[in-house]
Amino acid sequence: MANPVPTTRTLDLTVAGWRVPTPCDVIGEGPEALLLPALSSISARAEMRPLARELSGSHRCLVPDWPGFGAHDRVRVPLEPATFHAFLDALIAAAPGPYALGIAAGHAAGYLVAAARRHPQAFGRLVLVAPTWRGPLPTAMGAGRADWFGRIRRAVEMPVVGEALYRANISRPVIGRMMRAHVFADPAHVTPELIAAKHGITRQRGGRFGTAAFVTGGLDPVGSREAFLDLFGSDLPPVQVLRSEGAPRRSGAEMDALCASGRVVATRIPGALSPHEEFSRETAAAIRGV
Structure with a gap:
């Protein structure tokens, strides 16, 4: 299937009492696969399209946006882990699969694993791409400044002042630096066109x-490495972790701890924190075992 074009399906979900219309890409033919994009300032389902296209010859891929993220106006919902767990419950109820593959990137990993435990018949196999569990500020500065992170979050959420703070810190130059620093492994792949598209998501x-x-750790699915590893019990379907070779040091250490736990099968792939987007062909080959 050469360069297939996704269609858009909107699921009208109710999440913890909130109506959350959820646009999804649907692409490919074959057994069902659910692809969850990473959570980040530039999170949108479009980041999973390169990987979905690579898998479209063997799987019918469903790619949703997370509540509060995506390249569209966001419905205001409580942005906390309970909302994201409830979102996946509602999504699986509306589109039950069953899914031969559940694929999650970055911070989506913990939510997918938890959903697989709550819905033991929903997934045949899980693939976690460069999985993370801790937001950028707690990762960079440690959990001891949680009160300060909360103040930052509240400041950005304020009317007028918060919007000004946000726009000053999510400009095109800032996005370019962020992507070259830890999102993509090859700076040459961070083109002006890509930066413009990512900037459009933030606007x-x-x-x-x-x-x-996300940045302040408010969407972290767990609070510690131990709690993250504890998600991976014997009640899960087979789990494959794709450990990106160029992941930042601290995030890479968390991936290595999971890979060394004996609870997953680990495969190394090129890339940093978004290998599914930057190296989609290699990521798909690792998923297929090629």
């Missing part, structure tokens, strides 16, 4: 709320 109405929650 969506309500964009600052998801960013503030």
